Amino acid sequence: MSSPERAPAVRCDGLTRRYGERVALDAVSLTVAPGERLLLTGGNGAGKTTLLRVLATVLRPHAGEVAIDGHVLPRDARKVRPAIGYVGHEPLVYPALTARENLELYAALYGVGRERIEQVLELAGLNGRGADPAGELSRGLRQRLGLARAMLHSPSLLLLDEPTTGLDEDGRERLRGVLAAHRGAAVIATHEPDWFAGLEHGRLRLAAGKAA
Amino acid sequence: MRAYRALLRKDLLLELRGRELVPAMVVFVVGALVLVRLGLGGERLAGGTRAATGLLWVVVVFTSMLALVRSFAQEREHGIWDGLLSAPADRSAIWAARASATFLFLGVTQAVALPLFWLFFLQDGRSPSLAVLAAALALADLGVAMLGALLAGLVSNVRAREVLLPVLFLPFALPLVSVAVRMTVDSIPPQNGGLGALHGLGFLALYDTIFALLGWALFEYVVED
Numbered sequence: 503m504s505s506p507e508r509a510p511a512v513r514c515d516g517l518t519r520r521y522g523e524r525v526a527l528d529a530v531s532l533t534v535a536p537g538e539r540l541l542l543t544g545g546n547g548a549g550k551t552t553l554l555r556v557l558a559t560v561l562r563p564h565a566g567e568v569a570i571d572g573h574v575l576p577r578d579a580r581k582v583r584p585a586i587g588y589v590g591h592e593p594l595v596y597p598a599l600t601a602r603e604n605l606e607l608y609a610a611l612y613g614v615g616r617e618r619i620e621q622v623l624e625l626a627g628l629n630g631r632g633a634d635p636a637g638e639l640s641r642g643l644r645q646r647l648g649l650a651r652a653m654l655h656s657p658s659l660l661l662l663d664e665p666t667t668g669l670d671e672d673g674r675e676r677l678r679g680v681l682a683a684h685r686g687a688a689v690i691a692t693h694e695p696d697w698f699a700g701l702e703h704g705r706l707r708l709a710a711g712k713a714a
Numbered sequence: 715m716r717a718y719r720a721l722l723r724k725d726l727l728l729e730l731r732g733r734e735l736v737p738a739m740v741v742f743v744v745g746a747l748v749l750v751r752l753g754l755g756g757e758r759l760a761g762g763t764r765a766a767t768g769l770l771w772v773v774v775v776f777t778s779m780l781a782l783v784r785s786f787a788q789e790r791e792h793g794i795w796d797g798l799l800s801a802p803a804d805r806s807a808i809w810a811a812r813a814s815a816t817f818l819f820l821g822v823t824q825a826v827a828l829p830l831f832w833l834f835f836l837q838d839g840r841s842p843s844l845a846v847l848a849a850a851l852a853l854a855d856l857g858v859a860m861l862g863a864l865l866a867g868l869v870s871n872v873r874a875r876e877v878l879l880p881v882l883f884l885p886f887a888l889p890l891v892s893v894a895v896r897m898t899v900d901s902i903p904p905q906n907g908g909l910g911a912l913h914g915l916g917f918l919a920l921y922d923t924i925f926a927l928l929g930w931a932l933f934e935y936v937v938e939d
Contacts, residue, residue, distance in 0.1 A: 555796065558796065558800040559799070559800055560795070560796045560799045560800050560939070561939050562938060562939065576938075580802065583800060583801060583802035584802040586800060588796065588797070588800045590793060590796045590797070591793065592792060592793035592794070592796075594792075594793065594794050594796055594797030595792075595794070595797070596724065596728060596788055596792065596794060597788075597792060598727070598728050598731045598732055598788075599724065599727060599728070603724075603727065606720065607720050607721070607723075607724050608797070608801065609720075610716045610717050610719070610720030610721075610803070611717050611720065611721075611798070611801035611802070611803040612801055612802060612803070613716070613802070613803075651797070
């Protein structure tokens with residue numbers, strides 16, 4: 503790579519990750535170009551979530567090399583975190599805090615101004631629900647809150663783990679709109695690959711931790 | 715600093731709304747003091763004021779365990795660790811906020827416990843210096859909170875964390891408690907503590923400084939999986 507601008511958004515080379523004796527990712531290699539959206543497919547336990555958590559800098563790789571925007575993980579994790587928007591299995595919010603309080607917390611963690619909070623509430627279709635405790639929102643609305651949280655800092659790399667789970671039609675349309683408007687790269691783990699038709703640039707199927 | 719303030723606000727709001735920790739700590743500390751009082755059948759402790767002061771510190775340590783085993787419980791139970799750890803804020807802010815919240819919770823608990831302790835055990839006119847006891851409690855609470863937040867982060871993803879945390883915590887807390895007991899007991903008349911109290915406070919301040927530096931430097935790594 504000649505400059506960080508030209509580096510792939512994501513590059514994994516022989517990525518291996520274990521939980522104790524169990525190998526969750528076994529020498530997985532992939533490349534996602536800037537602006538590209540990659541779908542991760544595969545059955546339960548295939549390693550999709552583990553791969554996303556490694557890319558989100560939450561888990562350390564045990565072998566192989568992982569780089570985001572040319573920055574190698576975990577060494578450069580601090581440099582890449584501002585660029586990443588991560589939606590996990592859970593919405594990653596505190597049930598006892600209101601939707602707005604959760605977003606205020608994450609805005610502080612990401613160094614984002616408070617004015618952005620209203621924008622992402624609107625983006626996720628949660629305007630009017632900002633004062634509701636996250637724990638009292640339905641599964642789908644919590645998922646929207648998770649998406650709003652991930653979009654707070656306008657990330658250049660979206661990592662989405664089953665983002666359609668629990669979403670109603672309106673929620674799905676909003677997700678589609680977010681992805682269509684997103685100019686950066688995205689890695690999306692899903693059991694509904696067909697739903698992403700027209701939004702994806704490539705697919706990678708994982709089976710038992712290996713690229714199939 | 716903004717991240718620290720937001721995380722501390724979050725910890726205080728969660729306690730204010732959930733009321734999980736402080737009420738349990740207050741009930742525990744009151745219950746422990748009442749039980750000892752009843753157990754003695756209204757008699758003074760065999761060792762007098764000195765033993766009663768030591769007892770106070772035992773209760774303080776075990777009350778702090780209640781706060782520590784619930785540290786990061788919400789993050790664990792709702793999978794929020796991934797959100798915090800993937801954020802670009804300095805991870806030591808998570809530790810600092812947690813330690814600050816624990817320090818405040820211990821302070822509230824002791825504000826209830828101390829008058830009760832005075833009422834139950836220190837009615838014969840010989841009691842430890844209030845200034846020494848307050849300073850020792852403040853510094854010991856700070857040390858307990860900082861050490862506890864670091865260890866709670868370390869065991870947060872371990873299955874047997876409720877067992878492991880006290881096993882790890884107590885040996886590290888031993889020097890803190892032994893010095894705090896010694897300096898408080900030595901401030902009971904006819905001894906006046908004096909230089910010994912100053913030495914003790916100096917030791918507690920040094921202990922706090924060490925764990926402040928360790929917590930700040932290591933938390934990033936202890937929570938990494």
